[in-house]
Amino acid sequence: MALIKCENLSLGYDGKAIVENLSFEVSAGDYLCIVGENGSGKSTLMKTLLGLQRPLGGTIERGDGLQKNETGYLPQQTVVQKDFPASVKEVVLSGCQGRLGLRPFYSKSDKALAVENMEKMGITALADRCYRELSGGQQQRVLLARALCATEKLLLLDEPVSGLDPKVTAEMYSLIESLNKSGVAVIMISHDISAAVKYASHILHIGKTVFYGTKAEYQKSSYALMFEEGGDGNA
Amino acid sequence: MLDKLVLYLDYPFVRYALIAGTLISLCSSLLGVTLVLRRFSFIGDGLSHVAFGAMAVSAVVGLTNDMPLTLVITTAAAVLLLRTGGKTKIKGDAAVAMISVGSLAIGYLIMNIFAKSSNLSGDVCSTLFGSTSILTLTDIEVWLCVGLSVVTVAAFVFFYNRIFAVTFDENFASSAGTKTGAVNLTVAVIVAVVIVLAMNLVGSLLISALVIFPALSAMRVFRSFRGVTICSAALSVGCSVTGILASVLFGTPVGSTIVAVDIVVFAAFYLISLVKGGRKS
Numbered sequence: 001m002a003l004i005k006c007e008n009l010s011l012g013y014d015g016k017a018i019v020e021n022l023s024f025e026v027s028a029g030d031y032l033c034i035v036g037e038n039g040s041g042k043s044t045l046m047k048t049l050l051g052l053q054r055p056l057g058g059t060i061e062r063g064d065g066l067q068k069n070e071t072g073y074l075p076q077q078t079v080v081q082k083d084f085p086a087s088v089k090e091v092v093l094s095g096c097q098g099r100l101g102l103r104p105f106y107s108k109s110d111k112a113l114a115v116e117n118m119e120k121m122g123i124t125a126l127a128d129r130c131y132r133e134l135s136g137g138q139q140q141r142v143l144l145a146r147a148l149c150a151t152e153k154l155l156l157l158d159e160p161v162s163g164l165d166p167k168v169t170a171e172m173y174s175l176i177e178s179l180n181k182s183g184v185a186v187i188m189i190s191h192d193i194s195a196a197v198k199y200a201s202h203i204l205h206i207g208k209t210v211f212y213g214t215k216a217e218y219q220k221s222s223y224a225l226m227f228e229e230g231g232d233g234n235a
Numbered sequence: 236m237l238d239k240l241v242l243y244l245d246y247p248f249v250r251y252a253l254i255a256g257t258l259i260s261l262c263s264s265l266l267g268v269t270l271v272l273r274r275f276s277f278i279g280d281g282l283s284h285v286a287f288g289a290m291a292v293s294a295v296v297g298l299t300n301d302m303p304l305t306l307v308i309t310t311a312a313a314v315l316l317l318r319t320g321g322k323t324k325i326k327g328d329a330a331v332a333m334i335s336v337g338s339l340a341i342g343y344l345i346m347n348i349f350a351k352s353s354n355l356s357g358d359v360c361s362t363l364f365g366s367t368s369i370l371t372l373t374d375i376e377v378w379l380c381v382g383l384s385v386v387t388v389a390a391f392v393f394f395y396n397r398i399f400a401v402t403f404d405e406n407f408a409s410s411a412g413t414k415t416g417a418v419n420l421t422v423a424v425i426v427a428v429v430i431v432l433a434m435n436l437v438g439s440l441l442i443s444a445l446v447i448f449p450a451l452s453a454m455r456v457f458r459s460f461r462g463v464t465i466c467s468a469a470l471s472v473g474c475s476v477t478g479i480l481a482s483v484l485f486g487t488p489v490g491s492t493i494v495a496v497d498i499v500v501f502a503a504f505y506l507i508s509l510v511k512g513g514r515k516s
């Protein structure tokens with residue numbers, strides 16, 4: 001049974017579909033990369049998978065005991081966060097909010113989980129620093145630690161390397177790869193087709209036509225060529 | 236001077252003013268942090284204008300007690316304004332400005348057309364600046380203030396972690412299963428109640444200042460959400476007490492004196508942040 005199985009999804013706003021007939025599934029240990037041009041509906045798909053938005057049609061099924069609030073989301077940075085007074089510890093701990101239930105405060109085990117994930121991401125030394133004063137790469141690690149507090153099964157990453165320099169980008173990718181190897185399924189939105197081909201196990205290409213398949217199938221298909229030769233290779 | 240202060244503290248109206256002032260500044264500063272961070276600094280001003288409009292309507296309709304209608308209308312406005320950002324067609328600052336100016340104009344218009352009071356500009360002025368009303372509180376008003384403050388502080392403490400989560404990252408919060416709609420609704424209702432209560436007591440000018448200044452001052456120096464929240468509450472209470480005592484001693488208007496103290500403290504905290512050099516803006 002797959003963690004997430006989507007069938008014949010159509011997505012869009014105000015009744016207007018952007019993408020139709022999306023079918024794909026993600027199982028434990030998979031690494032799915034979602035690629036496509038700007039405006040092709042990548043972010044809309046991500047929001048729908050998170051349950052922030054309803055699909056216009058089709059179904060999303062969750063399996064393997066995956067609860068709706070057990071997806072770890074790494075969003076793109078917002079304007080508000082650039083000026084936000086919050087310590088790293090507070091941000092990471094907020095990843096445990098799905099476990100709160102009706103309790104008002106975090107428990108000891110929530111706090112221990114936050115500490116553990118900060119160690120995993122190598123940001124323990126930054127615990128008391130202010131989030132807004134960190135570098136872009138450090139901020140992404142903090143948000144990744146927060147996402148890990150919410151899940152051990154499935155991460156959804158929305159352009160995790162946008163705005164990072166090449167060295168930090170490479171570190172970020174290998175960090176994600178090591179998480180994937182340790183058993184966390186990853187769904188990543190990316191503009192970076194070469195990284196998608198390098199790291200992903202499956203690729204979902206959305207646009208005027210939709211491709212879904214394994215990396216090997218993708219490389220043989222015309223989509224990859226279109227992307228590489230089409231002039232907007234990093235669009 | 237100390238003798239004079241002790242003498243004044245013997246008067247119940249001075250003690251009432253201190254109690255109400257302290258509690259209102261505590262409540263508004265707690266909410267101020269999340270409002271300022273969400274770019275809703277002007278909501279205090281906007282909502283108090285809405286409350287003004289609502290009071291005008293209830294005065295014209297001839298309600299003896301304008302509180303219930305005012306509360307309902309102001310809460311509705313707060314809920315509309317603070318509703319999940321992405322779904323609204325008109326964004327935060329523009330929406331606040333529109334509702335604020337609109338209800339002020341309509342309220343003033345209605346009062347003018349159907350005026351029963353001979354001292355219209357006096358009424359308007361006291362709504363905006365609170366005049367001396369904090370010094371003329373009755374027992375019931377003070378108890379109402381105490382009750383609502385207890386509820387506000389309790390709700391804030393109970394929702395503290397969720398308010399932080401929703402303010403920092405609403406999308407992540409709802410993906411993690413937090414009922415962001417419910418948290419936003421709670422915040423909106425509390426904001427509306429605090430503002431209606433406070434504008435009756437201290438005027439809309441002061442309530443805006445109480446929402447904005449302590450939060451901004453605290454954000455200059457502190458770097459964690461908890462630090463900012465606690466510091467902002469302490470500053471707000473401190474400034475209000477200082478302001479009320481100063482206004483009693485020197486016979487200055489209460490509201491504007493408190494705001495003046497807030498400005499001085501903000502300047503001081505800004506200097507501290509420059510000296511520490513920690514904050515890069």
